[in-house]
Amino acid sequence: MTTILVFEQLLNGVQLGVMLFLMAAGLTLVLGIMNLVNLAHGALYMVGAYLATAAMQWTGSYPLGVALGLAGALVVGMAVEVTTIRPLYSRDHLDQVLATFGLILFFNELVAIVWGRASLYTSLPGWLQGHVKLLPGSSYPVYRLAIIAVGLAVAATLWYVVARTRLGMLIRAGASNRTMVAALGVNIRLLYTVVFGFGAALAGLAGLMAGPIYSVQPGMGELILIQVFVVIVIGGIGSIRGALVGALIVGIVDTMGRAFLKPVLGTLISPTAAEAAGPALASMLIYLLMAVVLAVKPAGLFSNR
Amino acid sequence: MRRLAWFFCVLALAVLPAVVTALDQPYYLELARRVMIFAIAAVSLDLILGYGGMVSFGHAAYLGIGGYAVGILAFYGVTNGWLQLGVAIGASALIAAAIGAVSIRTSGVYFIMITLAFTQMLYYLGISLDQFGGDDGMRLKAKSDFGFLDLGNPVQFYYVVLVLMLAAIYLTQRLVNSRFGMVIRAAKSNESRTRAIGVSPYPYRLLAFVIAGAMGGVAGALLVNQTAYLTPDFMHWTRSGEIMFMVILGGMASAAGPLAGAAALLVVEDVLSSWTQHWQVILGPLLVISVIFFRRGLAGIFSRHDA
């Protein structure tokens, strides 16, 4: 277990964290502002991945593929919002959960119908392939660094928009008092559609970036969605800062845990026991972390409720 | 009126094996048994969801725990059904107590996400258990042996499930009308009022959660005998969603609702899957429509009392 390995796994953790943040940001905004639980957020992630991959194969161009994928996710997100999500704002969480659950079934199967159940092959353009020497002896994939860069750029942009622009002010105002903002003449419906669509685009972005690393297949959204929930619970609903901190924590803990728990356990208890218990415990790590955070701060670390 | 409806329903279920054998359609016996096993799971969820207002998206976990308890014991040669059932109930209750202790202190959205997360945690645990098949699962070594009852005999198994389901419904109905049940229902109706009259809902909710978990474990033990195959899919969160749908579809907080919902959903799934392997693309929107437009569920048609 060398420092190089630890460093690389740390970076991997940050990369996972950044992707979790992209998902969590949209979801926590929707949850905090519109008080809507959206289980189908993972489906939007999946749609982004599929549309981008398909567009890339169709046009042969990576940038075009990315653009189309993002646009597609945005359009699908808004379409979903207008048709299915609108009636749910006034309903209780149970109805929202069930309706969006139905959406998941629909999208997963739709993707399987169009593209089949096998994972899609995604390719990277030459300039994103290859490795880079960050530290002597370490050769880290360029692509993963690119993801980290994009994610942090989005985080900065998001902070700027929410804290410094009129739109951000409307969003924050809509969060604390929906009827008042509507009474002031702001088109709340449009605002909600924009927020939802924006969240969908972020999820789509995460999805299309994830494609080359994880597999593009039906149900890919749900695998990451649960981790996103853990992020939101830890970070606190409605807080983008919480989403970032929570995402980085979850990403790093999960990645490092999976990489190092088994060997570390192996030094404490017998290697054979570690072989069995290691992976199991590693997969449970973030949930245990969530339980601990909840015991201490039931509303999450940065909750403003 | 309701008693009469129940009488006919039970009668129909009781004679179903005879009818099915006469028509030589054993498949429907399987289907009916599957419906009733899931009805038990739905009844247990209705207790905490319909009556208690606790939106637990992790109820499938207890199906899995019950199933794995039986499966693991059978793997090691312990096939005594009574013992297996005891362990299934005990393990489910214990884990429900642990999860509930952490989760019930939260509310609203957090509760939903936490129960979901814990269930997924158990799912991953199940996948990592390689000696029990990992994520492929494994065949059940032997069916539970209850001595005088032979679960290998389809008809006997059917009646065992029927009796257990009726018992589950009856016990739950007594529970929700008792003082304990009234507290749970009051806490759902108006939590701050409940605290103001001097009752802290937490211990009651926790106990209800544990009872529901234990009952889910029973359903799981039965399910693994039914499918003769043990798989972590028992605990997948989409299974939780299915059970929730059964509760909602049938009508929350009602005696017949869970059974009606289980029957409706499983029959619809059965019919749809015979048309196309992509039946979920139809079921998904159906579920969405039913949530948006049909709030009271099926049992609302038969009962006029607003639960």
Next chain:
Amino acid sequence: MLEVRGLSKSFGALRASDGIDFDVREGETHAVIGPNGAGKTTFIGQLAGNLRPDSGSIVFAGEDITALPAPRRARRGLARSFQITSIYKEFTALENVALAVQACAGHSFRFWRPAFRDEALRRPAEQILADVGLGGRAAVPAANLSHGEQRQLEVAMALATRPRLLLLDEPMAGMGAEESQRMIEFLASLKKRHSIILVEHDMDAVFRLADRISVLVYGRVIATDSPENIRNNEEVRRAYLGEAA
């Protein structure tokens, strides 16, 4: 009966309660009045246990209850009615009160016998409903009661827990003249058996029922005195400029 010292609570920059000193003697009806926004509901919330004060102490019947959560205070005999009606809408009036009776009848870990048929709960509930004037409406779902009847139900539920001190938060809110009169008469009948803290805007009720009145303005008690003296108090008059006293 109740002794409050230096109770303070701030919400950010807003001092909702600012060093309140307040006490209630046994058997007394102590009214709290003040203009809107004075912090009356925040005050009641801290007394009932729904809000945690930033500083100060609350001593009830000799026991410091400042850190005690709401359900435990209710069991010690501190009952409240809510300003915004908070009842069990799906249950009948009788079931509402029976629940309150059940709440103070020890623990509710009983799983078999139907609560609705339990005479130990029904009898007292029926009696209380009759006392409050809702005897004929026992079987009506609470959601179908008129607003005034729902306010009566609020008080009935507070009474069902056999309290030593009643916290009544605007019991007459939204009631018409005739209903208010009936409620005032009923509350007058309670005076002998309970200590009462009455928050109200209806000055008629306040002056008829109160033994003492405290005036709350901007989170501070500016006067505590007999109704007569309060009526003539200059500062109070200024605070209530335009209000009939």
